Amino acid sequence: MVDVERTTQDLTDQFRNGTISRRDFITRLLALGLSVTAAGSILAACSSAAVTAAPSVAAPTPTTGATQGGTSPVPGGAATPVTGLKGNIRFLIGPWTPDEIKHQQVIEAAFKKLNPDVNFTYKLYDWSSGSQEIADSLAQGAHDIYYTGEANYAALYSSPNTFEDLTSRINDPAFASEKAKYLYWDRIGQYGDRLFGLPICWHVEDALFVNMDMVKSAGYDETFVESWDTFVACVKKLTTSGVYGLGIGIQLGPTFGEWYQMLRSAGGSFLTKDLKAVNVNQPNVVAVTQRYIDLYNQGVVPPSGAYDYNTAPDAFVGGKMAIYSSDLTIAAILQGKKPSFTWKVLGFPPGPASRANFNDMGFYQMGSKTPDKDLAWEVLKWWTNGDSDAYWAGVSGTYPARADALDHGFAGYSTQQLADSFPMFQQIGVGQEPFKQWGDCETAAEQQAGNAWTGKSNAQDTVTNIEKAVQKLVFGA
Amino acid sequence: MGSKVATASNPSASLGSETIVSARPRRVALSKEEHRRLAHGRNARRELTAWGFLGPMFLFFCVFLVIPTVGVVWWSMQSGGMVTGSTFVGLNNFITLPDEVTAGAAIANTLTFALMSIPPALILALLIAMVLARVKHGGAVYRFLVYLPVLVPGVVAALIWIFLTNIDFGLFNTVLQVVGLPHQVWLSVGNALPVLAALDVWRNVGYWTIFFYAAVIGLPEELFQAAALDGANALRRFRHLTLPLLRPMIMFAIIIATIWGLQIFDTPLILTDGGPGTATTTVILQVWRYALSASGQVGLAAAISLALLVAILALTAVQLRLLRGRGGT
């Protein structure tokens, strides 16, 4: 019999010495039989600098759910986990990290403890051609479980017979208590009465990574983002020779730029709430666009093209940018680079109407041609339960769509900075609008916004062009 | 009569009926029938043999080149997605194409890019080839070094240029720093397309250098010697002898380089992903984006592809006419 406590102690020491990597540490802890939650808590304890002695683990802690047997804990999450299932499940998912499949296999291993006769295969699609690959696979029934970004969820929502309609399963009273722990049902409900997936994550596409040491020496603390005036004053002060105060417009590709959240912070949106008219060309929207153009003109923002998604992290760590905007996955990358300063992840400052940071959701969905739908449903529930979600979202650098994520060890798997900002982003988050051309509108809008940032067009023209583009994409005129 | 008789010295003269009719008329009638039947058999066998040789290649040619070319026309009149189903919209895509901002930018960028990258590449190549032709030793080493960038796949070349152009530690800015000049933002909106053109020149100049080099060393030496004896200096020899003699090669190079330049895709994708904004979005890049977009704009993709296809076919026709004009083929 393995002495769990002693082995955990050894592993912890090895991890803190740097002898084994974080991934190995997690894997071995889980192999010992610890629940996902317990492992996460240990990780969180290891990461916090205050702990000098190794954390004590009395016994593997089972989470909510029935315990089966003394020493083999149940990495549970569902009210009564099903056992003894048989079959094959084929995943078609997007690669959040290079180790995507390995992370999936950790979740798979926990599932297989209860259902050893279910076999899993994973196929990764390319993000840029993902929508085509998913559509193709759905047509042929080639896979059972799909990961989709919200843009795909929306685009395929009204395609008949592609994804399996899960409405009755989700609204089943037996699922109600678990359902309550998921976030953002209201947002999913925007698309229509039918529900086609379980949410797994929500991702802030443009958050501010802030060099807090620089901010403090400029005389501000983290509240500087809470008002536009302090924000501008601070970034101006941070801009010195060789250092840019604010790096925006850096994300890879023309989608998910910062302009959409500027639009929402000004009280605008692509379409009105009833989805019948375009709602872009408002004076506040023009004003917000102008504010950021001014920052470009004052040299606070590096010119477009100076840095891109790949080169920006090094520049931030090297002190070339005091603040820069990118998606949450960068947090893990920055942590890996071990910057010599304290840094935080904060939200964008308010616009005329409110603070708005855009986030979009990720779903796990079932194909309508899946042979064993009950099995697939169990798999869907497992993959989105507290343990699995906290683990997967944590290691993938995104936020879990669960209210109880922090209780399941999310902080340990993710970075401290992301965990700290979880509630804040939930508060100020805004999502996509529920029409299928949203993704294309966003692409067109960010391309036009690019012209504003580079001085090719002024604020009013930019907004007018975006309005025209949305009009054309949605209403065809 | 003489010319009609098949003799050893004139084996290709046919046995016309005129020559034999006086001898055996009945044989002729049969012979004619037999001739035709034999000819048919031979013809059929000959056709079969020819297609036996040509067939496999022609099959692939039809399936993967001819049919898709027709397909472009068909798809350009559709709207929707490749897999999610599409509907027929006639010429709608072409009518709305000028309004499509990104499509317009893509076309403008591609043309600008061609203008910025082709003349420098060809001129440099010609000059370097001239020097190569005159230098007596070490030609092979120079040719190897000059040709090396041609062997770099486009995506690798773009990756290399990402570090070269890095603001903080790239080679270009380091050189500028050493010389005392300020750092440049190489991939900014204004600079990205010229940098892309420079990348293309870097990659292709070796190819055309070797091309012109082979042409130059193939020129008759005597002409140049005669001109030199007549007192023509190097510049005059170049202008009045070399250039005219090389004219067909130069025209050929311009057309081929243009056709390649118009298709540029991998370098803008990797270097700047078509950005910043749409500064380096080229036609094929935009086609690729339209074809893969979530709500499916395949029709637009095919419409622009068709426009490019027509341009390439036109250029091909021009080239063929130029060749035929010289009395070739």
Next chain:
Amino acid sequence: MSAPTAARRRDIPQAVASRRRRGELNARLEQVFGHLILILVAITLSAPFFYVITTSLKDSGSLFHYPPQWLPIPPYLGNYQKLIFDSGFPRWMANTLFVASAVTTLKIFLDSMAGYALAKLEFRGKRVVFGLMLGLLMVPIGVLLVPLWSVARQLGILDTYWGLILPPLANPLGVFLMRQFILGLPKDLENAARLDGVSEFGIYWRIILPLLKPGLVVLAVVIFTDQYMSFIWPLVSTTSNDMQVLTVGVASLRAKGGVDFGLWSAAAVMSMVPIAIFFFALQRQFLARSLAGALKQ
């Protein structure tokens, strides 16, 4: 002879000699000048390679040092280790070499046979076929992406080796190259064989093909190089990680956040190695590759 003429005749050898010496000096200056230009050109064109090689031998973390460290001493091999053992690179390279070899081999036979037919055989529709191939010669795959993808999908060859190998076989450039070569071959052996009653295939196999060897090498070089560098079709037609070819795999490095310049440089260097070796061995044929399109001149 008058005295001035005699004097002039005495001058001539000296005059000629001094002119020849000036000529030699000019020629030598010209050589030096030429070399200088070529050295400058060679340095400009190959500088990026040295930069990439040195970067590949550095640890990525050290890239932000000022002043920049020019020579990596001691050389850091971690990037290459990571590339070979911890990335998809070996698979990508294997895929590319396999596909390129397969296409080259198939094309050698397909194109020489088709070229033979166009050069030597008569058949109905020959003009049409010739014209069609000539017209579509320069049409690139990029323009045909949408319908080609559709065709490949219906044939079920997407994301397979067939899907990578079959479409490139359609390019008619090789056919014209072969036709040109075959037309230029001496006809005696062929005529003799014909009179002897040898079948067309026999003539092709036993007479033409051996004579065609230098042309085949040029063709092989052209096709192999094009396939090695092919990007857009493999990008569009393959989706699995296993099926990625070199160009697609290297491009995928770009899509990850947080760049690892050391790894990228190592990948760039390793990508060049096979084709550089290939080039070194077959320099003359590469020269001919530059002329491959000029077959009608």
